[in-house]
Amino acid sequence: MENQIPDVIAQVPLTNYVLLASILFVIGIVGVLTRRNALIIFMSIELMLNAVNLLLIAFSSYRSDPNGQIFVFFIMAVAAAEVAVGLAIIVMLYRNIRSIDIGLLDKLRG
């Protein structure tokens, strides 16, 4: 199976891709956890999403299995839709409370 992988890709070991994806994902989590600005949190979520996409593509290439890449296209399409909805929510949020600070949204307090 190894020989089917193009040299260009094989030059970078799989571990590096995994590491990069992990780093991106952690950055995303930290962003979500620490920031209060809804837009930044939204971007961090996108970052996590793309870390997963990267992982999918890397494994797909190294295993010569196109399914992973096709799946990524789907994720991108869904993500685009989600962005539209998410941004719309944020716009409505801003219109309602004149702020996009999620620290103000604590109506679920028990």
Place this chain on the structure above:
Amino acid sequence: MSLIPLIPLFPFVGFLINGLGFKKIPQNLVAPIGIAASLLSLFCTVVVFFEFQQTGAPIIYTFFDWISVGEIEVSFAFQVDQLSLIMLFVIAGVGTLIHLYSAGYMKHDEGVGKFFAYLNLFLFSMLILVLGANYLIMFIGWEGVGLCSYLLIGFWNKRSDFGDAARKAFIMNRVGDLGFLIAVFLIFREFGTLEYLSVFEQASHMSSGSLTLMFITFCLFIGAMGKSAQIPLFTWLPDAMAGPTPVSALIHAATMVTAGVYMVVRSNILYTLSPDTLAFIGWIGTLTALIAATIALFQNDIKKVLAYSTVSQLGYMFIGLGVMAFTSGFFHVITHAFFKALLFLGAGSVIHAMGDEQDIRKMGGLWPKAKITAITFLIGTLAISGLPPFAGFFSKDEILIHAYQHNKLMWALAMIGSFMTAFYMFRLFFLVFKGEFRGTAKQEKNVHESPKSMTIPLVVLALFSTIGGFMGMPEIFHFPHSLSNFLEPIFNYSKSVSDGFGEITVSHQAEWLLMGFSVLLAALALILAYVLYVRRAMVPKEDNEMSGFRKVIYDKFYLDENYDRLFVKPVEKMSNFFGSVFDPKWIDGLIALVVKGVGFLSNAFGRLQTGTTGFYILLMSLAIAFILILNLGDGILNYFSTFFKAITKG
């Protein structure tokens, strides 16, 4: 097409018609419906009898498989054989007569529809009891008759002491029923089935004196103690006289109370193999016969005397069973059904004539005013006293002879009881029918003979009480003992495991002597009662004038009071303790603790719901990380080591 299912069906239909429509059915239709149901049942019994005679083998009529779970197989089936046929005749026959009698006796009662409905339901349950082909069906009937007994004792439910009597009967019967139920469980555990034929077949291979059989028979007998009013569970029967008199005659004299005897005779093989239980039964029977007869000596309520005499006569039946004279015990069931039903119905007729007066101190001199009642009552009295040629003589004498060859002391005590029986019965007869009238003038003017519907059953029963004994003539009279011959197949297994089963071994001279002796005793009792209550015209003292031993006996040895102190009061105290201390403090405290605990926990977890999204996400990520670490275990360490290697390399 067999008529077997129709036998209990007719009374049940009668119960449904009268029971469901008792507000709509016209009063004068109620009694005919009840009587017809009973009569049709009797008719079917006759037809089934001839069907049975063709082969002589037990007919098993299976309706359906009732319970079929795992190894448990119980069919809903009836068994018709010699034993159940005789019981069917007694129940349907005496039942029909008493239904007829009730039509006259209960005519003016507003609850006559209810009465006939209950009476039919009783017949139905009793027929189920004797028809069942296994112990579970018998148990249905057993409980059914208990229920009907309760309903009918408390029939006049406007009086609360009648209700108390009904509850007493029901609760005491429950104690016995528990024994019966345990016995059924034990039988199932031991034999894996409840069907009579199969159980008895298996039991006949067991050895005599087996501990399991002893437990089974003992528990069954506890059931019999409750239902057949033996010591210590007999105190309900005298109180049960609160019910209408036909009920006392049918349920508490002729049929239901003999269910215990029927059950023991039915299970005769089990009892034959447990001599210890038999000895116990014999002594319980003796004690009951003696004590109840003693109490009956001083009772002044006409029905109470008869009630104690019923208890005492049941004691005789159990003496018969205890000495393995199953035929004789069962013979006494039949004759007793005739003469005791007769006596109760006669008593009802007297009470009717006296305008609901039951105290024999206020009666007397009724002979010329109610001839038919008096003559039939005399026949009943002669029969129960054991004077030949009336029915009671033959059956009682057979029991006594068997008791004599089994245990002399038991025989002697039974003889004393027999003497007392004759005495209190003639005392009753003389006080009621002879001497001067002691009631009020108004009562005297109204004294009258009962209507035909009441006297006809009396005459028929008197006839049976006279000739009923001839079905079981002793050997020395050179007549066939037709009852014993007829019942023989029932005892096949018992015969095969026990030598000389049910045979009389005493010599003919001794038998003549014993017989003569018991007749002599009865005659002596008659003369004594005559001298005391006719010649000297003694009248029992008023309640508050009694003293000493007589008072102790009149008050039934204070048995009820002692039971009250021994069982009722402690239970009451215990319930009070549980009601006022245990329940509020412990049970409620436990529940309050649970409530508090839930409140505390929900408070604590409520704090976690801060409403801050970031906090939720943090918890979520931590939890996911935690689960990942749990799942990957060592793998995650390897992952981090490669991670650091890659960084250092890069």
